[in-house]
Amino acid sequence: MIPFVAVVSLRNQQSRTFRVWIPLFLIWLLLLPLGILLSPFIFIACLVCRVNPFRGVAVMWQILNALTDTKLEVEHRSAGMSFHIL
Amino acid sequence: MSEHRRQILQMLSEGKINANEAERLISAVEEPASARSADLGSAPTKSHPKYLRVVVDSEDDGGHDGPTKVNVRVPMQLLRAGVKLAALLPAQALRSANHAMQAQGIPIDLSQIKPENLEELVEHLSDLTVDVDQKDASTKVKVRVYCE
Numbered sequence: 001m002i003p004f005v006a007v008v009s010l011r012n013q014q015s016r017t018f019r020v021w022i023p024l025f026l027i028w029l030l031l032l033p034l035g036i037l038l039s040p041f042i043f044i045a046c047l048v049c050r051v052n053p054f055r056g057v058a059v060m061w062q063i064l065n066a067l068t069d070t071k072l073e074v075e076h077r078s079a080g081m082s083f084h085i086l
Numbered sequence: 087m088s089e090h091r092r093q094i095l096q097m098l099s100e101g102k103i104n105a106n107e108a109e110r111l112i113s114a115v116e117e118p119a120s121a122r123s124a125d126l127g128s129a130p131t132k133s134h135p136k137y138l139r140v141v142v143d144s145e146d147d148g149g150h151d152g153p154t155k156v157n158v159r160v161p162m163q164l165l166r167a168g169v170k171l172a173a174l175l176p177a178q179a180l181r182s183a184n185h186a187m188q189a190q191g192i193p194i195d196l197s198q199i200k201p202e203n204l205e206e207l208v209e210h211l212s213d214l215t216v217d218v219d220q221k222d223a224s225t226k227v228k229v230r231v232y233c234e
Contacts, residue, residue: 049176059170066163069137077152 002028003068003085011080024085090115135162135212135233143228162233165211166204173201 006022035042046053073082091112098108142156172180180197187194199207211233218229 051174051176056174059167059174062167063164063171066161066167069159069161070164071157071159073155073157075155075157077154 009082145226
C-alpha cells in the first residue's frame with residue numbers, strides 16, 4: 001500500500017515537541033493528473049534511454065509502496081527530529 | 087580434507103599416535119561439525135528480515151554539543167525495489183555511478199547487482215552486522231548496521 005501520511009516531529013531546546021502530519025495522499029492526488037499529462041513525455045524519455053516504460057512504472061510503484069514504515073530519527077541534547085512515513 | 091584431519095593422519099604416519107588414538111581424534115574433530123549440520127537441519131527456517139537499521143551513537147566527551155543519536159529504519163522492500171531500479175538503469179548511467187562511487191572510495195560495481203541475485207543478497211544481509219567504533223580526542227562514535 002502506498003504511504004498516506006508522513007509524520008514529522010521536531011523537538012526544540014525547551015523540550016517542546018511539534019508534530020506535523022503531512023497528508024501524502026493529497027500529494028498523490030495532485031500528482032496523479034500531472035503524471036497523466038506527462039506520461040507521453042515519460043514514455044518517450046524511457047524509449048530514448050532504452051528502458052521499458054512499463055517496467056519503469058512498475059518499479060517506481062514498488063518503490064512508492066516500499067516507502068511505508070521508513071523511519072529516521074535524529075536526537076540531540078538541544079533538539080531532535082523524527083520523520084516517519086506511515 | 088580438513089586441516090585437522092590432515093594433521094591427525096600426518097601424526098599417525100609419523101608414528102606419534104596409534105590408529106586407535108587417530109580414530110578418536112578424528113571422531114572428536116568431526117563431531118562438532120556433524121552436530122552443527124544436524125542443528126542446521128532441524129532448525130526452523132530463518133525469518134526474513136523486514137528492516138535494515140542504521141544506528142549512530144555519538145558521544146561528545148568535550149561537553150560542547152552533547153550526545154547525538156541517529157536511528158534510520160529502511161524497509162527491505164525498498165532495498166528490493168532499489169535493486170530492481172538499478173537493473174533498469176542504462177549501462178552508461180551505471181558506469182557513471184560506479185565511477186562516482188569509486189572516486190568516493192566505495193568499490194561497488196552496481197552492474198553486478200541483478201534482480202536474479204536479489205533474494206540471495208537479502209538473505210545474506212540478514213546475517214550482516216557492522217559495528218564501527220571511532221574514538222577521537224573529543225568524540226566517540228559508534229555506528230551499527232544490522233537487519234531485523
